[in-house]
Amino acid sequence: MRLLSKRLLAMGACLLFSTSLLAFSSGSPVCEVNSLPLTPMSPVLSDPPPTGWSLVPERGSYVPDVALKLKIRNINPSKRARGVLLWAKSGPNSGAGRFILPSSGLFQYLPAFANCAEWALAHVSSVAKTQDQLAFAWLAPASGPLIMRAFLIEDCTTVGGCRAHQALTDIVLLQEALFVDGFEPL
Numbered sequence: 001m002r003l004l005s006k007r008l009l010a011m012g013a014c015l016l017f018s019t020s021l022l023a024f025s026s027g028s029p030v031c032e033v034n035s036l037p038l039t040p041m042s043p044v045l046s047d048p049p050p051t052g053w054s055l056v057p058e059r060g061s062y063v064p065d066v067a068l069k070l071k072i073r074n075i076n077p078s079k080r081a082r083g084v085l086l087w088a089k090s091g092p093n094s095g096a097g098r099f100i101l102p103s104s105g106l107f108q109y110l111p112a113f114a115n116c117a118e119w120a121l122a123h124v125s126s127v128a129k130t131q132d133q134l135a136f137a138w139l140a141p142a143s144g145p146l147i148m149r150a151f152l153i154e155d156c157t158t159v160g161g162c163r164a165h166q167a168l169t170d171i172v173l174l175q176e177a178l179f180v181d182g183f184e185p186l
Contacts, residue, residue, distance in 0.1 A: 025083075025125065025126040026123075026124060026125060026126075027108055027110060027111065027122035027123055027124060028083070028085040028110055028114070028120075028122035028123075028151075029110075029111070029113075029114055030085070030110075030114060031087055031095065031110060031114055031115070031116035031119075031120045032085070032087045032089070032120065032149070032151075033085060033151040033168065034149075034168075035168075036049075036166050036167075036168060037164070037166055038151070038166060041153075041163045041166070042163040042164040042166065044164055045164055045165075045166060046156070046158070046164040046165045046166075049165075049166070049167065050079075050152070050154040050165050050166070050167040051167070052074045052075035052076055052079065053072065053073070053074050053079075053081075053150070053152055053154075053167045053168075053169050054072070054073055054074075054169050054170060055070060055071075055072055055086070055148055055149065055150045055169040055170070055172050056070065056071045056072075056073050057069070057070050057148070057172060057174065058070070060174065060175070061174060061175050061176065061177040061178075062097075062140035062146075062174050062175075062176060062177060063140065063176075063177045064140050064141060064142050064143065064176070065139055065140065066139070066140070067100065067137040067138065067139055068137070068138050068139075068140060068174075069135065069136070069137055070086075070135070070136045070137070070138060070148070071131070071134060071135050071136070072084065072086070072131070072134035072136075072150050072152065072169065073131055073134070074131060077131060079131070079154060079155070080128040080129055080130055080131070080154070080155040081128070081129050081131075081134060081152045081153065081154055081155060082123070082126045082127070082128050082129070082153045082154070082155050082156075082162050083122075083123050083126060083151075083152060083153030083162075084107070084121070084122065084123045084129065084134065084150065084151070084152055084153075085120065085121070085122050085123075085150065085151040085152075086099065086120065086121045086122075086136060086148070086149075086150045086151075087116070087119060087120040087121075087148065087149060087150075088119050088120075088138060088146055088147070088148045089119070089146060089147055089148075090141060090144055090145075090146045095116060095117055095119030095120065096119055096140070096141050096144075096146040097118075097119055097138050097139050097140045097141050097146070098117075098118040098119065098138070098139045099118055099119070099120070099121045099136060099137070099138050099139075100136075100137040100138070100139065101121070102133075102135070102136060102137075104133060105124065106123060106124060106125075106127075106129060106133055107121045107122065107123060107124060107136075108121065108122060108123075108124050109121065109122075110122050121136065126153075126162075128155040140174075140176075143176050144176065145173060145174065145175050145176070146173075146174050147171050147172065147173055147174070148171070148172045148174065149168065149169055149170075149171050149172065150168070150169045151166070151167070151168055151169075152166070152167045152168075152169075153165055153166060153167075154166075154167055
């Protein structure tokens with residue numbers, strides 16, 4: 001009986017350990033990242049760290065329920081990303097709006113246990129994605145200022161994986177568009 005208990009415990013530990021290792025290759029287990037390194041992923045960062053990544057909205061304001069296009073870009077057009085987490089927030093504890101899942105099938109809403117709803121997106125696999133594949137659409141909430149940000153794992157040639165190649169884009173602040181006589185000023 002004790003041997004069976006030990007085997008079951010060992011199998012459970014292996015399953016838990018392997019699941020946590022695979023979780024990042026099939027999407028993020030968290031809704032947002034505000035500092036690097038993301039410790040459960042890698043206790044250290046690559047040296048030199050990835051640079052040049054930015055989150056670029058098509059405009060600096062949003063209209064409620066109208067899709068806003070966003071791109072994740074690097075100043076080097078040949079750079080690619082393996083992992084992506086993209087989110088929008090209206091406050092410290094509240095997500096904002098809803099991302100539209102790209103038809104490419106490369107991105108997903110986070111699993112239910114992460115409790116992110118549709119205000120965050122993550123990759124579905126660790127396959128490298130070109131910058132052309134890092135295009136998104138987001139539907140804004142009714143009103144108020146909000147922030148967006150992206151976390152990336154840059155594609156690398158490191159033996160053993162790219163998890164130390166973490167990058168955060170700058171925060172993007174979006175304001176609700178103002179209308180004057182039914183027109184949005186530029």
